[in-house]
Amino acid sequence: MSKLQQHWETVFKTKDTTQVSWYQEVPSTSLELVNTYARGKDTTILDVGGGDSHLPHSLVELGYTDITVLDISKAALSLSKSKFIESSSVKYVNTDILEYQSNQTIEVWHDRAVFHFLSKDSEKLRYKQKAIEYLQDDGVLLLATFYKAGGPTMCSGLEVCRHDQESILALFAPEFEIIISFVEKHITPSDKEQVFIWNVLKKKK
Numbered sequence: 001m002s003k004l005q006q007h008w009e010t011v012f013k014t015k016d017t018t019q020v021s022w023y024q025e026v027p028s029t030s031l032e033l034v035n036t037y038a039r040g041k042d043t044t045i046l047d048v049g050g051g052d053s054h055l056p057h058s059l060v061e062l063g064y065t066d067i068t069v070l071d072i073s074k075a076a077l078s079l080s081k082s083k084f085i086e087s088s089s090v091k092y093v094n095t096d097i098l099e100y101q102s103n104q105t106i107e108v109w110h111d112r113a114v115f116h117f118l119s120k121d122s123e124k125l126r127y128k129q130k131a132i133e134y135l136q137d138d139g140v141l142l143l144a145t146f147y148k149a150g151g152p153t154m155c156s157g158l159e160v161c162r163h164d165q166e167s168i169l170a171l172f173a174p175e176f177e178i179i180i181s182f183v184e185k186h187i188t189p190s191d192k193e194q195v196f197i198w199n200v201l202k203k204k205k
């Protein structure tokens with residue numbers, strides 16, 4: 001098991017996931033963005049580093065039928081899975097996103113607070129290569145990272161690489177274009193403010 005996987009297994013085995021800094025009772029921005037950019041309820045959606053988020057459950061409630069939750073932590077996926085009575089609309093994949101392999105292409109790729117853990121250029125490039133490989137042409141990448149101007153420098157005890165619109169464009173162009181960028185303030189369960197930047201990127205044909 002890699003050190004990174006060990007870290008996340010420990011987090012999900014020892015912490016109350018409603019008290020972790022990234023917890024959201026309702027992932028409203030994610031839901032709004034999926035609703036805006038999904039072609040229909042059968043859109044193929046990949047939630048990268050989905051953890052124990054409420055997103056897949058909310059998407060199923062809204063009628064989405066093709067959701068894949070990917071996470072490096074088995075414990076996170078078990079927690080998420082245990083909340084479903086019926087989950088035929090949701091698949092779980094336990095892998096590091098940098099090692100992801102699949103026969104399926106994706107229309108909407110969602111990543112909240114995962115990409116910012118990648119610090120090396122080689123890792124960021126590999127992530128982009130995975131998005132190019134698995135996203136359909138015109139597919140969208142909904143990407144939320146801590147913001148360069150004011151976002152935290154650590155998350156879950158790990159250093160993060162903060163971004164802004166320019167750094168995301170520099171990394172993802174020319175294969176992707178940015179449709180919109182906006183800053184969002186997230187209030188953690190311990191009442192601290194975290195500044196995120198969302199970038200919606202479209203894979204060019």
Ligand SMILES: C[S@@+](CC[C@H](N)C(=O)[O-])C[C@H]1O[C@@H](n2cnc3c(N)ncnc32)[C@H](O)[C@@H]1O
Pocket residue numbers: 008022023024048049050051052053054070071072073076095096097098111112113114117155156
């Ligand atoms: C800060 S949490 C965010 C969870 C979720 N996206 C949310 O917004 O509630 C980061 C998640 O990404 C997972 N993760 C971290 N690095 C990963 C990687 N390289 N590949 C896949 N999952 C990863 C962790 O296990 C954890 O569930």
